[in-house]
Amino acid sequence: MAPNSTDTSLRPVVTRFAPSPTGFMHIGGVRTALFAYLYAKRHRGTFILRIEDTDKEREVPGSIAHIQESLAWLGITPDFGPDTPGPWGSNIQSERLSIYKRYAEELIAKGLAYPDPYTAAEVEAFRAQATAEKRPFLIRNHRPATFEVWDGTKPLRLKVPEVKRYTWHDVVRGELTAGEEALDDVVLIKADGYPTYNFAHIVDDHEMGVTHIMRADEFISSLPKFLSIYDALGLPYPEFVTMPPILRDDRSKKLGKRDGAKDILDYRTEGYLPEAMMNFLALTGWNPGTEQELFTHDELVAAFDATKIQRAGAVVNEDKLLWMNKYHLGKKDEAFKHEYVKNALPEALRSLPTCTEEILTALTPVVLERIHTKVEISDAAREGEYDFAFITPEYDTALLQWKKDPSVLEALPRLKRVFEILSAANVDFSNAEALKELLMPYAEEVGKGEVLWPLRVALSGRAQSPDPFTIMTIIGGGETLKRLSNACGKIQGDAS
RNA sequence: GGCCCCAUCGUCUAGCGGCUAGGACACAGGAUUCUCAUUCCUGUAACCGGAGUUCGAUUCUCCGUGGGGUCACCA
Numbered sequence: 001m002a003p004n005s006t007d008t009s010l011r012p013v014v015t016r017f018a019p020s021p022t023g024f025m026h027i028g029g030v031r032t033a034l035f036a037y038l039y040a041k042r043h044r045g046t047f048i049l050r051i052e053d054t055d056k057e058r059e060v061p062g063s064i065a066h067i068q069e070s071l072a073w074l075g076i077t078p079d080f081g082p083d084t085p086g087p088w089g090s091n092i093q094s095e096r097l098s099i100y101k102r103y104a105e106e107l108i109a110k111g112l113a114y115p116d117p118y119t120a121a122e123v124e125a126f127r128a129q130a131t132a133e134k135r136p137f138l139i140r141n142h143r144p145a146t147f148e149v150w151d152g153t154k155p156l157r158l159k160v161p162e163v164k165r166y167t168w169h170d171v172v173r174g175e176l177t178a179g180e181e182a183l184d185d186v187v188l189i190k191a192d193g194y195p196t197y198n199f200a201h202i203v204d205d206h207e208m209g210v211t212h213i214m215r216a217d218e219f220i221s222s223l224p225k226f227l228s229i230y231d232a233l234g235l236p237y238p239e240f241v242t243m244p245p246i247l248r249d250d251r252s253k254k255l256g257k258r259d260g261a262k263d264i265l266d267y268r269t270e271g272y273l274p275e276a277m278m279n280f281l282a283l284t285g286w287n288p289g290t291e292q293e294l295f296t297h298d299e300l301v302a303a304f305d306a307t308k309i310q311r312a313g314a315v316v317n318e319d320k321l322l323w324m325n326k327y328h329l330g331k332k333d334e335a336f337k338h339e340y341v342k343n344a345l346p347e348a349l350r351s352l353p354t355c356t357e358e359i360l361t362a363l364t365p366v367v368l369e370r371i372h373t374k375v376e377i378s379d380a381a382r383e384g385e386y387d388f389a390f391i392t393p394e395y396d397t398a399l400l401q402w403k404k405d406p407s408v409l410e411a412l413p414r415l416k417r418v419f420e421i422l423s424a425a426n427v428d429f430s431n432a433e434a435l436k437e438l439l440m441p442y443a444e445e446v447g448k449g450e451v452l453w454p455l456r457v458a459l460s461g462r463a464q465s466p467d468p469f470t471i472m473t474i475i476g477g478g479e480t481l482k483r484l485s486n487a488c489g490k491i492q493g494d495a496s
Numbered sequence: 497g498g499c500c501c502c503a504u505c506g507u508c509u510a511g512c513g514g515c516u517a518g519g520a521c522a523c524a525g526g527a528u529u530c531u532c533a534u535u536c537c538u539g540u541a542a543c544c545g546g547a548g549u550u551c552g553a554u555u556c557u558c559c560g561u562g563g564g565g566u567c568a569c570c571a
Contacts, residue, residue: 018571019571020571024571051571053571054571055571058571060531073571090535118570120569121562123568123569127568131497134498135498135499136567137567138567155513155569156569173501175501176500176501177497177500178499178500179500180497181498181567182499182566182567184567185532186568189569190569191569192569196570196571197570200548216565217500217501217564218564218571219501219565219566219571220500220565221500221552222567223500223567224499242501244499245502247563251563252563252564253563253565254565274538280508283508283509284508285508287509287510290510291507291518291519291520293508293519293520310508311501311541312501312502312504313564314508316507316508316509317507317521317522318507318521320508320521320522322521322555323520323521336536366533369533369534370532370534384531384538402531441558443530447530448530449530449531450530451530452530452531454530455530456530457531460531462531462532463531463532464531464532465532466532466533467529467531467532473563
């Protein structure tokens with residue numbers, strides 16, 4: 001452990017997720033939020049959502065609400081956030097400028113911060129020269145001999161307190177280290193008066209009592225700069241928990257918005273359940289140390305161990321996400337499933353007078369058995385897969401012919417017989433088992449395929465469909481007999 | 497280019513000196529089944545390379561290779 005590190009094990013855990021409001025959140029950002037949340041909840045601690053809006057150029061209106069909605073959808077509930085200030089005040093950085101200024105002035109008083117005497121063009125010239133000479137650019141090599149008084153119009157820079165090799169501890173990566181090249185006189189307060197990320201996040205994390213910082217591995221190389229700021233301010237280090245990257249499918253680089261990374265809320269639109277998303281995200285870059293793969297929210301909270309976070313980058317396994325969604329869909333109650341299926345059906349089907357709540361209830365399990373997401377329901381519906389439930393089918397009579405039969409005419413007496421059996425019996429058409437008991441003796445006598453194939457096609461109008469008994473429970477007795485009668489009529493019509 | 501991080505089946509991963517290298521998704525085959533789907537069973541498939549340490553390396557060390565990140569008045 002680094003010399004300046006404090007033992008945070010006795011303090012209540014406080015974590016935060018600190019996005020900048022520059023648009024939507026993709027799967028990578030959400031996972032960072034999830035891990036910070038799970039860790040806090042696992043230790044009965046506090047989870048803060050802090051908005052880092054110190055770059056007014058990049059800010060996208062509406063982002064804060066969008067971020068909040070994304071987290072709310074997943075069931076990640078911050079204890080403090082943009083709408084719920086803490087004892088430390090606002091959780092929006094643009095509303096905390098006086099606090100950063102106070103810390104900045106403290107550094108100036110210590111002689112550890114100074115206004116940048118150079119114009120942007122001059123700094124750029126230094127940089128260009130360094131690049132041309134193929135050596136790293138360090139502004140600290142151009143540090144003025146004496147510091148001007150800071151009037152707030154120039155960027156305020158840190159005077160690195162001690163140029164040295166830093167070694168620090170990371171919960172995931174263990175001991176990390178970086179040379180002096182990683183240290184520089186970074187900007188603390190920009191010329192526009194806003195603090196930089198480098199400075200603001202350190203001040204805020206301290207003010208808010210943050211004990212563990214979860215963030216992406218792209219920040220590893222900046223850690224020495226951060227540590228030098230902690231040192232300059234005389235602040236203890238928190239625990240660092242570095243997240244592995246989520247990579248593009250081709251592993252060429254980190255997943256980013258430019259590479260078509262989806263808004264997490266797009267998954268909601270496609271019919272993914274938040275339970276499935278959370279479960280899947282948790283297992284991308286983390287494992288419980290057991291072979292359990294299916295988790296509820298509470299199980300994840302109970303199982304989460306930050307030391308099991310992965311070091312290597314991961315690619316999103318979309319197929320597994322689909323599989324998980326099907327699983328979690330199966331766990332939902334009947335009312336939810338009913339609405340889920342109903343909402344996924346195209347308007348063309350939903351507006352039919354036959355699209356009753358009773359039929360939908362009977363159809364729902366049949367649909368859910370065959371799909372992973374809402375979009376698959378819509379696609380299948382457009383292909384006509386569920387038409388049998390609502391519409392008396394139209395089809396070519398040739399489809400009624402069982403593969404072993406020489407002619408479709410063979411099916412005629414069998415369908416008639418089935419019609420007779422169903423008409424004569426006083427069977428409950430909502431009971432698939434009863435229907436099966438009633439018809440199977442005849443089917444087994446003649447041959448299952450010989451009877452069931454034409455029966456099923458007569459009812460569904462399709463070569464592939466649920467079994468005939470299930471279809472009968474969905475469409476009811478009247479419609480069943482009507483379709484059988486139709487089929488018989490068509491065969492006879494074709495024959496004459 | 498400097499600095500830093502990473503490396504087990506196609507993908508997500510287990511492994512923390514000795515295992516027939518395990519699980520999941522996907523894929524293939526089979527069973528159930530009139531068809532589709534579900535369910536169940538089985539199978540194909542991985543330790544980046546080279547040295548070193550050791551009786552013994554997927555595991556520890558070093559050197560490569562490959563990939564990624566970072567060098568902003570962005571976060």
